[in-house]
Amino acid sequence: MSATARNPKSKDALERSIVPVIVRQHADQAAFFWAQRDTLMMADPPDIPVVVSVDRRLEGNLDGLRIAGPAAWPFVVAAYEDFPEKGEMFLYAWMAIEQNDSRRLAKAVELGRKSQDDARGLVGALAWHRPETIAVEVRDWIGAQDAFRRFLGVSACLGHGVDPKQMLARLVHDPDARVRATSLRLAGKLKRTDLIHELAAALNNADELTRFWAAWALTELGSGDLASPELRKVAVGGSADAMTALRAAVKAAPDKDVRAWMGGLLKSPETAPLAVRGAGMLGDRNILHWLIHQMRDPSLARAAGVAFLELYPEAREDGRLFSVETARLGKSFADHFDDDPPYLPVADSVKDWAKIRNLLE
Numbered sequence: 001m002s003a004t005a006r007n008p009k010s011k012d013a014l015e016r017s018i019v020p021v022i023v024r025q026h027a028d029q030a031a032f033f034w035a036q037r038d039t040l041m042m043a044d045p046p047d048i049p050v051v052v053s054v055d056r057r058l059e060g061n062l063d064g065l066r067i068a069g070p071a072a073w074p075f076v077v078a079a080y081e082d083f084p085e086k087g088e089m090f091l092y093a094w095m096a097i098e099q100n101d102s103r104r105l106a107k108a109v110e111l112g113r114k115s116q117d118d119a120r121g122l123v124g125a126l127a128w129h130r131p132e133t134i135a136v137e138v139r140d141w142i143g144a145q146d147a148f149r150r151f152l153g154v155s156a157c158l159g160h161g162v163d164p165k166q167m168l169a170r171l172v173h174d175p176d177a178r179v180r181a182t183s184l185r186l187a188g189k190l191k192r193t194d195l196i197h198e199l200a201a202a203l204n205n206a207d208e209l210t211r212f213w214a215a216w217a218l219t220e221l222g223s224g225d226l227a228s229p230e231l232r233k234v235a236v237g238g239s240a241d242a243m244t245a246l247r248a249a250v251k252a253a254p255d256k257d258v259r260a261w262m263g264g265l266l267k268s269p270e271t272a273p274l275a276v277r278g279a280g281m282l283g284d285r286n287i288l289h290w291l292i293h294q295m296r297d298p299s300l301a302r303a304a305g306v307a308f309l310e311l312y313p314e315a316r317e318d319g320r321l322f323s324v325e326t327a328r329l330g331k332s333f334a335d336h337f338d339d340d341p342p343y344l345p346v347a348d349s350v351k352d353w354a355k356i357r358n359l360l361e
Contacts, residue, residue, distance in 0.1 A: 018071050026064035027075040027091060033058035034124060035087030044243040044277075045310050062094070070099060080111075089121025090128075097129050105137070113148050122152065127159030142167060147176035154182045163190050172198050181209040188217025200226055208234075212241055216248045224252025232261065235278075236271055246274060250281045258282065273303040280307025287311075289360055295347035298336035301329075305345035312359075321349050 037054045040046055065072045076095045080088040089112060096104035112122035126134055134156055142153030142164055154171055157164055164171070164186075171183035172195060184202055187195045202214035203226065212234050215227035231252055234245035250258050259282070265275035276294050279287055288311070294304035305322065308315065315321055323346050326334035333341050354360045 018068050020075070023064070023068045023072050024075045024078070026061045026068070027072065027079045030058060030061040030065060030094075031079055031083075031085075031087035031091040033061065033087075034090040034121070034128075035085065038086060038090075038120060038124060044306060047316060049316075062098075065095065066098065073099075073104075084111075084114075084118070086117040086121035086124070089118045090124045091121075093122045093125035094128055097125060097134060109149065109152065112152070119148075119151075123155045123159065126152065126156040131156075131160045131162055138162075142171070147174075147179055150174065150176065150179045151182060154179055154186060158182060158186045158189065161189060163192075168192065169195060169198065172202065177207045177209060180205075180207070181213045184210065184213040184217050188213070188220035191221060193221055196221055196223060199223075203227070203230060209241075212245060215252075216244065219248045219252045224248075228252045236265070236274060242274075243277070246278050247281050250278055255282065269299065273300055276300050276303040277307050280310040283311070285311050285359070288354055292347050292351050292354070295345045295350060296330075298333045298341075301333070301344045301347075302342060308345060308350065315350075315353065318353060321345060321353055 033054050037051060037058060040051050040054065065076070072095065076091055080092045082088075089108070092111065093105065093108040095101075096108050108122055108125075112118045126138075131138075138153045138156045140153075141149040142157070144150055144153070150171070154164075156162070168183060168187060168190075171179060172187055174180040174183060180202075184199060187199060196218070199214045199217050199221070200223070202210055203218075205211050205214070211230050215230035215234075218224065218227040219231065228249060231245045231249040235242050235249050237245075249261075253261075258278075262275040262278050265271040265278075276291070279291070288308070291304045291308050291311075294300040295308075297304075322343050323329060324341055324343050326337075326339055326341060328346050328349075329341055329344055333344065351360070
C-alpha cells in the first residue's frame, strides 16, 4: 500500500504545497509553447534549431505539471475554458494521458471533435507521449466504429511511425475521408510496398485529400510517374498542402522534367513564386545568383528568400539578411506592400554575404 493510501491526508498536504500561480504559469506556457511548436513545424521549411529550443521550454513546463500531479488539473481545465485553442487542447489531452485518467481522456476526445485545431492538439498530445503509454487506447481506437476515434488511432501510428500491419490494408479504404487520407500517408511513411495497388487505385478517388496523399505515398514508394499529375495539380492549387505537394512533385520526376515544368510556371505571374520556391527544393546551390536576382522583385522575394534558406540554412544565423524595413528593401517594395512588407530578404545584403563566402562566381 502506498504512503498516500495509508495516509489520505498526505495527498491533501501535497496539493496544498503547490504554488498556484506557478502551476498556472506552467499550464499557460506549456499550451503556448506547443502551439508555437506546431505553427513552426508547418513552416516551409521549418527552422529545426528554433523548434528544438521551443521543445526544451515546453518539456520544462510539462515537468512542472508532472510534479504538481493531479493538483494541476484545475489550472489545465481553466486554461482550456479560457482559451479553447489547439495548445490548450494539447495540454488537456497530454495531462489526461500523463495521469492515466480515462474519464478526462474520453472528454478530451469529445472536445477534440469540435474543430480542426482541437483535433491537432489532441493528435499532438498522442505524438508527445511514448507509444507504449498510449498503446491500449490506440488499439481500441483504430478498430472503433466511430470515425473520429479511428482517425486518432491512425494519427497516433503516423506520429510514432508504428505499423498497424494488416489493419492498414483496410484503413486505406476507410469510408471516412480523413481516416482514409491519414492511412494513405502512413502507408507512404512506412514504405508499405504491399499496398501499392491500393494507393494507385486511390488516385481515382472522388476526395481531393485522398488523391493527394495517395500520390504522396506513391512517390515515397518510388512510383512518382503515377503520382506527378496529381501532385502538380495540388501544388498550383494553393491549398494548405501546396508546399508538401510541390516538394513531392520535385521528388516524383526526373530533374530535367521538373525543371521544364518549373520553367512553364515561371511564365505566369500567378505561378512564378511557386517555381522560385521549388527551385530551392532541387538542392542546386548554383542558382544562388539567380535567386538573388529574384529577391529584387517584390512579388518573388518571399519565395526566393525561403528557397535561399533551404539551400543555405546557415544564413538564418545572420539577422542582417532579412528585413521588414522599406528603407532597406527599396521603394518598389514600399509601393508593392503599401509600406508594410513582410520579413523579406535584402538582395544586396545576401549578395555581400555570398561574396564573403566565395559562393558567387
